[in-house]
Amino acid sequence: MSPGTAGLLDHIGIKVADFARARAFYTAALAPLGMACVMEVSAEETGDVPHAGFGVGNKPVFWIGPCDGPISGVHVALAAPDHATVDAFHRAALAAGGRDNGAPGLRAHYHPSYYGAFVLCPDGHNIEAVCHLPV
Template sequence: MYSHVFVSVTDFQRAFGFYSAVMDSLGLQLRFHQPAKPWAGWHSASGARPLFVIAHPYDGRPHDPGNGQMVAFAAADRRTVQAAHHSALQHGGRCEGPPGLRPQYHAHYYGAYFRDPDGNKLCVACHEPEAASA
């Protein structure tokens, strides 16, 4: 469905450290890292797309996290949700909702919410039952 998701950041090096840790906990692979541009992108092991990209805003104006916008990453199991959330908080992120079941979405929705150091809202979610995700 998606070609890529682009998230703007203000301090590229800080953001790269944050996202490298979170992407590593999700098992996503770094596809490119060009600090001089500056931008970086990750993809899943299954192929080149979709990409998740961080960079300074393309138009050169200051970064402004959008209200009501969020990028949600799929996790294979609940332990991965927990690891990604922990990694995010250890690397400058801020909690927006700890790992846990959210039955208001569906019976097996297990997610965690956090913001990156620039205020962009992120989610990591597993949609599998506990037995299947263990």
């Protein structure tokens, strides 16, 4: 591992019950963060099931793929450049069918400048947008 890369997240993937519904939800919810679906791979290409990767530019960092079994909820926190973007993420995610799991606001119990919003996606995953800039 080269210096400066320890601890950096390259990408994460989660399972979803309804791939089309989840793709539509994440397309809308992640748009305020500047993220879009930047890559899709078919079941033929994976040898299993299709996947969609969301990111910025051509780098997918957040992947979704269908699951036949029970969904186990995860928590994913995505960086936002400012507080207004956290607010916009929350509005977009709710409008796309997410459920509120923590309105935008300061969470000083994490640290004095922790400004985040939490939404449960249609599969129950806790998706957060967070900004660490001072209020």
